[in-house]
Amino acid sequence: MLIKNYMEEAVQNTMDEILAHREDICKCERCLMDIKALALNHLPPKYVVTRKGYVYTKVNELINQFRADITVAVTRAIRVVREKPRHGEEA
Template identity: 50%
Template structure:
């Protein structure tokens, strides 16, 4: 069975975890984290690939520093937006 995967979602998850370590005092509830991801992903180009379910797919762009910088830039912008209007208290 094959699966359609947006690789950008995986990269946003990986980089967001690192970026959030630098931000203290912001709400990190599930809703705020999902808002951050949604805002960032809406401003990044999707990177779709077809994989066999359960198989690892090639991550060609992961080593590209500009690719990572673009994701980080959009995540920082999204964090700033969400932190001005958090969903709930700081967790």
């Protein structure tokens, strides 16, 4: 069994959608993780216990329920990271 924060999957899916249309953003691992962490800090965690680790329908339910909040959080996080990317830093 696993405990999983489905908000993380919901943010990842939303990020993928938004970033697919944005050519102005660095998509290195560091910047993508910074965007994800920043967005998640502004959203409520949604923990579920699961056997498989990923349930597609649950992620979609969550995205539908929180679409506006997730979009705002991801868009803000993108702006922050674009203005001050940390891919040159050590930590």
